[in-house]
Amino acid sequence: xxxxxxxxxxxxxxxxxxxxxxxxxxxxxxxxxxxxxxxxxxxxxxxxxxxxxxxxxxxxxxxxxxxxxxxxxxxxxxxxxxxxxxxxxxxxxxxxxxxxxxxxxxxxxxxxxxxxxxxxxxxxxxxxxxxxxxxxxxxxxxxxxxxxxxxxxxxxxxxxxxxxxxxxxxxxxxxxxxxxxxxxxxxxxxxxxxxxxxxxxxxxxxxxxxxxxxxxxxxxxxxx
Numbered sequence: 001x002x003x004x005x006x007x008x009x010x011x012x013x014x015x016x017x018x019x020x021x022x023x024x025x026x027x028x029x030x031x032x033x034x035x036x037x038x039x040x041x042x043x044x045x046x047x048x049x050x051x052x053x054x055x056x057x058x059x060x061x062x063x064x065x066x067x068x069x070x071x072x073x074x075x076x077x078x079x080x081x082x083x084x085x086x087x088x089x090x091x092x093x094x095x096x097x098x099x100x101x102x103x104x105x106x107x108x109x110x111x112x113x114x115x116x117x118x119x120x121x122x123x124x125x126x127x128x129x130x131x132x133x134x135x136x137x138x139x140x141x142x143x144x145x146x147x148x149x150x151x152x153x154x155x156x157x158x159x160x161x162x163x164x165x166x167x168x169x170x171x172x173x174x175x176x177x178x179x180x181x182x183x184x185x186x187x188x189x190x191x192x193x194x195x196x197x198x199x200x201x202x203x204x205x206x207x208x209x210x211x212x213x214x215x216x217x218x219x220x221x222x223x224x
Contacts, residue, residue: 003053005097007046008060013037015057016050025082036062036082039189048103051085051094059085059094061102065111067181069174074181078106080116099127115178157202157215159195163185164212165204 008016020033027137037043042065051059064079080102085095108112118124121131157165164186173179180186188194205214 001054003051003094005049005051005094005101008048008050008057010045012050012057016048016060019057019060019083019086020084022086033082035190035192036064039192041183041185041189042066046105049098049105051089051098053089053094058089059098061095061098063102065105065109067180068178070177071100071175076110078102078109078111078114080114083116094116096127100126103127123174152205152207152213154203154205156200157198157204159198160196161204161212161215162193162198165193165215167203168212168215 017030017033017037021027021029037048045062045066049061050057060082061080062082064081066077066079067074068077069075080099083095083099103114114129115127116124121129125131166182166184169182173181182191192199199217199219201218203216203218204212206212
């Protein structure tokens with residue numbers, strides 16, 4: 001048996017997407033996982049570490065490079081995503097080795113910190129990650145709750161609203177810690193928000209003068 005822990009090769013991207021889909025949710029998740037390779041202008045092959053056993057991809061770890069604000073500064077974040085191993089190859093330490101290599105890549109690229117979301121904190125703590133305290137809020141909308149009168153008009157977003165959405169996002173998040181700085185390419189390729197592909201589920205609120213002053217995107221997401 002031969003095993004390699006290395007950067008993915010560009011011709012292996014589709015095999016990696018199939019790996020992620022097999023671990024999480026099946027073929028319906030192909031568009032979701034495809035954007036990590038084809039919708040991220042920051043992606044480089046060495047940002048995806050894979051374990052290859054006898055020529056087959058069996059484990060993978062992905063780095064998402066993002067610029068985020070922190071007070072008066074902007075930091076480079078390495079977001080860890082899509083940590084997965086095929087069920088029949090688990091328990092061999094492949095994910096741990098992929099994570100260790102990913103950490104070395106982030107250090108070599110001088111990323112300021114790494115962030116991930118998980119429910120198995122101890123698994124990542126042994127590699128140096130620490131738990132960031134936070135609050136989780138849940139709630140239910142009462143069925144009898146009626147809309148209240150408002151000076152704002154809420155409607156489906158249109159293509160001509162896109163500049164306003166981008167401006168609102170930038171203003172709202174200019175000093176909000178750890179919010180991703182969205183370039184035009186990020187809006188177009190990662191968020192799929194452009195005049196050619198404005199997704200459903202975006203509503204805007206406009207005031208009496210017709211100026212867009214807020215927006216909301218809703219949707220259903222399947223992931224780990």
